[in-house]
Amino acid sequence: MAVTARPALDAQKLRADFPIFEQKIHGKPLAYLDSAASSQKPRQVLDAIREFYETSYANVHRGVYLLSERATEGYEGAREIAREFINAPAAREVIFTRSATESINLVAYAWGLDNLGPGDVVLVTELEHHSNFVPWQYIAKRTGADFRLLPIDDNGELQLDALDEHDGVKVVATNLVSNSLGTVNPVTKLAAWAHERGAIMVVDAAQGAPHHRVDVQELGCDFLAFSSHKLCGPSGVGALWGRAELLEAMAPFNLGGHMIRSVRAEETTWGELPYKFEAGTMPIAEVVGFGAAMDYVTAVGVEAIADYESELAAYALERLAELGGVITYGPPPERRAGIVSFNVEGIHPHDVAQVLDSEGVAIRAGHHCCQPLMKRLGVAATNRASFYLYTVPDEIDRLADGLHKVRKILG
């Protein structure tokens, strides 16, 4: 076995925190290799949500009674955890949303509608998840701006020399880590390029934040979106960080309760940051769970996670190469997160994933919400195995063994 867990991260031990692994799938232990789609949840997060509901639940920022105060403390405590998690200058720059997708929509609508127009260029990468592609394409169309793609090379890495073909760029949007190929993108360079041209830099860190250290000040971006469910937290909640001066100048996105300062028939004025962007009752317990999840990941160590996953990716690439007839996509292991996309020659990903499921091995088969990227790779779909802090090398061995069975049945 080529992988040696570092003392800082003992995946086998961490695995015991995740109740989902206590069951059998089709009579076999679960090998969960789809963490890029969503991660499993540790008991610490599940307990935090249950305890919050059992002892502290009420609506936030409303009541003068004790429970509401406790609930507000839990909710705002999670905001401070998020601030620290991404090293944001101020907690009021951290906005809770329903997902990373909603975070990006917030920027695309609230910033884009008022700041884009004919002659402007919105530049997104060919690697984007639809969440950081479709909102920009739509808002560009609505405003008359030009929507363009920054191409990748055959390794799935951005071709930065193509940047200078574009004039009038107002928005550069990229993911920190590609959810399809695991490419770790050079956000710092892109942000510097964007700022030299007066463009804003928008980062989708849904795939990055759970696995890599994120420091918004070091990245130099203007907006950064991430979500809870890929980071050991509950689904239904995400976050957006934005520079205060940009957020302050922006119109609101969702309108309604709590985001106001005063409401009169003639006119309504908006609340302060971050509340201006948090209309309606938010997913309160989920935010608290999100906070517990960030605490959990921080305690494990985000850098240790990144190192460990990179080793797992290298090991998986090695095992897949041994099989022969397996095409892998994406950059070399040292520039890749814990994601391996591949195809078995002559066998459709659905069939691969279906046979693997019968072995208790869960992988993703499909376009991974990246149809433009699939087109670039010249495939309709790929298989994708993705890892997290609870992934053990044995699961990768079982993937390789399962692929033998796939060949036996369908080859």
Add this chain to the structure above:
Amino acid sequence: MEDLYREVILDHYKNPRGHGVIEDADAHADGLNPLCGDEVSIYVQFGEDGETIDEVKFSGRGCAISQAATSMLMEMVTGRTATEIAELPKEELLEEVGIPLTPIRLKCALLGLGVLKVALHRAKGTALPQEWAGLDELDLK
């Protein structure tokens, strides 16, 4: 697993019946399963009565289930009338396919039938039933 990839499915998958293209077909449609990007094109040649399905072929790419089900469909519809097949209940094909299918795989199994229905309704100038809508938005160019 052995249920899903039973012998008859693997046989149709590995040796598809009616695989190919009919030039100047009387009815033709291209279809897409947006969930997985699978593509199927279907070509139909009618008999002299302009109604009987004399010959039917399919091309495209997809998983074993979609390819096998479409291959079975080719055998099932040859010699029957366009009107009958345009209204063919999907259960008839699913019975022939004869394997337990999850909702996702059901879409694979029914892709070929949907595209065939699009082709036939289009050739006849009749309206496609709502449940098959959206299959014919493929741009193969």
